[in-house]
Amino acid sequence: MFKLAFKNFLSSSGVKIGIAFLIITGLVSLVVGNQFLAKQAENVEATAAYQKAHISKNVQYHPDELGLLLYYVKFSLVNQTEPINSLSIGQRDVNPSIQSVTIRGLEGQKYDADLQNPSNLLLGNIDFSFVLIYLFPLFIIAFTYNIISEERESGTWKIAAVQSSNLFGLILKLFTVRFLVVVFTLFLTLFLAVIFLKIPLNTRFWLFGGVSFLYILFWFALSFWVASMSKSSSYNAVTLLSAWILLIIVLPAMVNSYLVSAYPVPEAMETTVKQRNGYHEKWDMDKKATIDKFYNHYPQFKTFGYPKEDFNWLWYYAMQQMGDDEAASESKALREKLEMRNRASTRIASFIPSVHMQIQLNEIAGSGLSNQLRFMDETGRFHEQLRLQFYPAIFKESPASSQQWEKFEIENFSDNSMTSATSAALPLVVAILLFSVLGWVRFRTMVS
């Protein structure tokens, strides 16, 4: 019986074309992912080479003045790109995955934007998450909108109803066949992704595959429920398409503009202006006052006292420090605002399966806003550590040769935090249960 149902379903040329289209776009998404990984790798490689050359050139130019040398030298921190990242590129194309900073004020450096073509960003990547979230549901709709209605319209349903002793079983079977074919397509694409993009089969990957499976199941449950209302094929098609538009186009856009207006970030501009003024104004102020503030921040350096020269690097870096210190409250507020945005969007998303999927896939792949925030935090630690390491040598006026420059290679940040499987899966499971139970109840009353 099942074999026949498969044969029937797959014999339609429309279905074959649909499956082929899904597989091809799936492959395209892997090529796009591969190009993304290659670009990230190229970026890291170029940065590593640049840092090396850049340090040795500056060491050669400024051998005696460590303070001046470190005015120029940039150190890079890389937000590591895991292969699974290429399946859900998320925010990684907007936000730079490499932060290059000097030991001067951090607030003036850490928000530096990446180079990018906004047309690419506006239209979005054809990554795997796009294929899964946008395209799979469309084909699920195309494969299921007329499951019963078509037969009813052509009059064959009555025959089937008379012949079959278990009509509900027949309906379930029709859905199951389509479900298996679509799930097979999904797993095939993921399997190819594992091979082609060398994705390690770790918890991240299984979670990624698991929620993708649930997302497919969600759309089948929705379609099952719509079919249970026994309306015409056109009605079903329009209803399901409207659901798709609502979930993929309208609701996300509305929620996004809500988030933007509910959590505006005026702190961004304020941080930059404060940082600039906090540092620059010190040039025209009493040196001792600035150095005292610096010693309040770092009491361990008090032993360096108050240099007498008109210009000295201790004072200079103390001024730089004041830029960060005076912008600290705005910077912290900005960080908190973004955290609030992130939390609010995750919470709202749990009611909108499409958005929930995008956010969870980004989380799992390490390409979402939370990854970006953690990377920014790590940049702060990285920068602080560099400062603490260099300050004593600068204040002692050690020569450049006092440092082991070859040690300063680019550093990596690998984001090990994991989303919980429950929070990723639960909203989908609830939605699936809701629609399948609703559909099941309706079908039962209809059949009996």
Place this chain on the structure above:
Amino acid sequence: MPPQLLIARNFRSNALKNRAVYLLILFIGILITYAVITSWSGFVKQNESTAHHQTETRHDWLDNPDKHPHRMAHYGNFAFRPKAPLSIFDSGMESFFGNTIFLEAHKQNSVNFSEAGFSTGMLRFGEISVAMVLQILLPLLLFFIGFTSIAAERENGTLKIILTQGISWKQLILGKIIGLAQIAMGVFVPVMLVTFVLWFFLQDGHITSDETVRLLLVFLSYGIYLLLFCVIAVLVSAASKTSKSALISLIGLWLMLTIVLPRASQALGSYLYPAPVKVTFLANIEKDVLKEGDSHNPDDIHYKALKDSLLTAYGVDSTSQLPFNYSGFVMAEGEKISARIYNSHFDNLLRVYDAQNSFLKATAFLDPFVAIKNLSMSLAGTDYRTYTDFQKQAEAYRYAMAQKMNELQIKYISNKKPGPDEKPVVIDQKHWEEVPEFKYVQPMVNTVFEHETTSFFALLFWIGLLYFMIEILSKELKVN
């Protein structure tokens, strides 16, 4: 009454009998209201904050005490990007653009703080704006209403009756198109009136002719765009055996035009023309600048030649004897070289981006959605051109500021370095006024014609193509 108009009236009143159509129109109305309210408040907030910070930082600049001009060159200025008035209609790429750039000597900083950088993954689903509703949702509504237009008559058998009554295929098709277009205009015209009122009040009555031309072109091009979809709906319906197959074809077409084709062609463009990563871009600039002349290197040929020619011209044997500030002169030269090289690299980068976008642009001939999208952003001033124009104005301002400070240094700062116990050399703060305030000027509408010629021609092409299709189908179509 000519038969086309009778058919149109009939079609319209039939379509409007359907309660679902009203529901959908109501839904679209609610969406537009929501879009208008959020973009209005976003516009007001951003422009207030931009203006506030621009004025505040101007005061900061002027309030600086007497100091060395080069300190001022590093104190620098900010440019904050205001939103264009029509961004309330089409937010375009706004969210992906930075809003703040710090302008200082020697260094071209990036424009930071784009909305996208602060976004969760949600922004990628697209944004809601009046333009988005008109570009994506309204055509679908027209398809939902129009799919039965002729196919249903065929199914019911009424088609035969109509055609035997002496009405030609062409009259029938035109009639249905007119009927559908009347419904489209019933939504479109009120939306445009609302846009007009908002646009008027946002500019506090200071309406420029440039902005007016932009708005009129928006009206015209969206009017054409929606008409195209009316024609497509009726023609597909006329060519389909059943209404169901007309519906499925139209839905498939809509998905291709609005979701698949634009993404695919942009992806192809960016795949074929990879853009440089930032570190390489900056390293190449640095390399070229050093090649031309390295002011930090005492043995550099370029600066040595410069020095020697100055010494000969003034008949002195060391730079400290020159009648002007030598290091200011060297910095002015360095700024000139690095700015020129940066600009040429930046232009090259823009050329790569143009190449990436060229596929999408050309897709306008396959897809009227792409034509209207590009055209609309450009008219609204929310496209990449307008943004690079902001970047270029900011860079020009930065350059003028840095050179002004170098000029002050050359003129007023003594060539002799002060000793360790002497007072540092400064100039009077009255000079800070000599640098004007940064004011962004939106480019004129004629730049839209330059950059969006393809989109204009694509719309014209579509008008021609569909006219041609009406002619052909009127002759070729069969009753069954």
